[in-house]
Amino acid sequence: MAANSQLPRRIIKETQRLLSEPAPGISASPSEDNLRYFNVMILGPTQSPYEGGVYKLELFLPEEYPMAAPKVRFLTKIYHPNIDKLGRICLDILKDKWSPALQIRTVLLSIQALLSAPNPDDPLAEDIAKQWKEDEAKAVATAKEWTRQYAQG
């Protein structure tokens, strides 16, 4: 592919490493027709309400990458205060805290960590965050229910 032939060396190296030494609980592989588009899978971390779930995400490296952050989105429905119903993620390193010295791998590890430690004080999904703060046990139960319903297909 013409577009892919100009793929920066950095992306090629990152891709090779993602495939050869995947991080535990994470897989990411480039799409065949666009090497800047990745199909991602993250396993719900143990001892989190998402345990046992398999979450699909898409990750895209914009033209400016690595000067600009990758664009990442959940495709699997998830009940989480920092992830909205379109799957968009509220994570500082995807916004103002992005640095070109970060990588796809670090981004995905951060997302996995976010599943272990939801942060209702910096919410993206207001209603879920509210539920989380008012009655955490109930919120966790709902998250587990969603995991069963949507992430175990």
Next chain:
Amino acid sequence: MNSDDDYYSDNDYDGSVGSDDESGSEDDYGFDLTTVEEDGTRRPPYTVLSEEDILSEQREAIDGVVSVLSVDTSTATTLLRFFKWSVSRLHDDWFQDEARVRAKVGLPPSSSNEGVAKASTTCQICFDEYAPDKLRSASCGHFFCQECWQGYLKTGINDGPGCLSMRCPLPDCNSLVPETLIEELVEADELAKYKRFHLRSYVEDNHKVKWCPAPGCCFAVELKSAVPAANEPLDIGCKCGTSFCWSCDQEAHRPVDCETVKKWVLKNSAESENMNWILANSKPCPKCKRPIEKNQGCMHMTCTPPCRFEFCWLCLAPWSEHGERTGGFYSCNRYDANKNAGEYDETEKRRENARNSLERYMHYYERWAAHEKARVKAQEDLKEMSDDKLKRLSECQSTPVSQLKFVTDAWTQIVECRRVIKWTYGYGFYAELSQDRRNFFEFMQGEAELSLDNLHRAAELELAPFLSLDTTPTSSPVPAGLAASPSTASYATSPAGSVSSLYGTTAAFDDFRSKLTGLTAITKHFFDTLVCQLEKGLDSSDNTQVIEAMVRSKTSEKWKI
């Protein structure tokens, strides 16, 4: 100046009023905007800075830090920006604990030599390996290749003013990117943007400097005195012609405090629908009932011939009652709630109260709005005067422009006074004053307003004939072309023949000069008094003296029209 002396003979004038006007000091804003120090010396409380001024002040501050702290320019710049351009705070902290300041700001320790790579290394952004001379670091030893740095810096600069404190790209490394690296690697376009943010930081981060809020104005203002307390007004006159309040960015409003102005502006916008009719341009003549359009600044109206009734635009009373003061003080400015007093039952009383509160507001609002309109008009007239009419006047009167400064002085004074008098109505509406103080305030306000109207009228009407080369008396009492148009009806003032025969003669112009100069001086005097007394909180101990002085300076003059 010959006849001017009459105006200054009175002891109540401090000599500077007259001499200032004559010598034409450069910083004449028509009002006293200087701060008076304890020892009586006056100095302007601020300076207006152009971009070049900002740059040179910045450079001066940086050079100062370079020599005092023995650091390079880039470090000095970084430090000053971090300390919001406060040299004294920087000095204090630096000499107390240099290492702490370095760490906090993100500067390398003074002994550091981590900027230069010693061996080939892999760039942590592009993963390629580079020779030492192709690698750069923010003095922290985290090396990236030049090309990756360029991308990083460019992105940062395009992100906004945050680029003034860009850090090493490595997450969690606090090292500040030195300015030298930016200058070395960034392209001209981005560098210009960066320099622009740097310039703006001197204004935007510095609590003693701010931009003029006028749209499109590029000047900044730097305070030379202490920053005023919240709610305390400080009028700033920008070189662009705008005057604004340092504390609240609203239009200048000294001596009224910011809170009152905010409340008043808010109230006006809430009531604007009800009040629109007050802004009407025409009112029926109180005598002949024909509509009279107001197209001039001063409130002294004259109906069209044959009526020629002279009345006050604001209260519609005959002007003679304002000018001659039959009995009591000039009272157009006071709101009299008892006008409609009578016998009422409770319901009627309540209804009356409600009506009174609206009427009371209307009283103040109408005057506020009329003075604002007059101010805008006077500002336009002043501009026209300086742009064009002054040259014409100079030709018609064979007088060099340099000797016509009294005309622009008069107009400048009018503009400033219209603004002050306007805000005193916002003040009058909200101020909770004892009856004594209110009387005192309204006396000064009334006298100031009346003198301003006299000055304004003289500048509007009596100057016009001197702008014409035609010195022969007109046969018609009304200049041709004026009478036909209702919109200029108010210009048909006195039977013109008696005066116009003198137009063009040196004596008549000299008379006009002394009259206008005198009116300007007394108006300035009255307004200075008003402003000063309001700022002193209408302290009742010297009220009687102030009133007596004002009356004396008035009665000793022939300044009435």
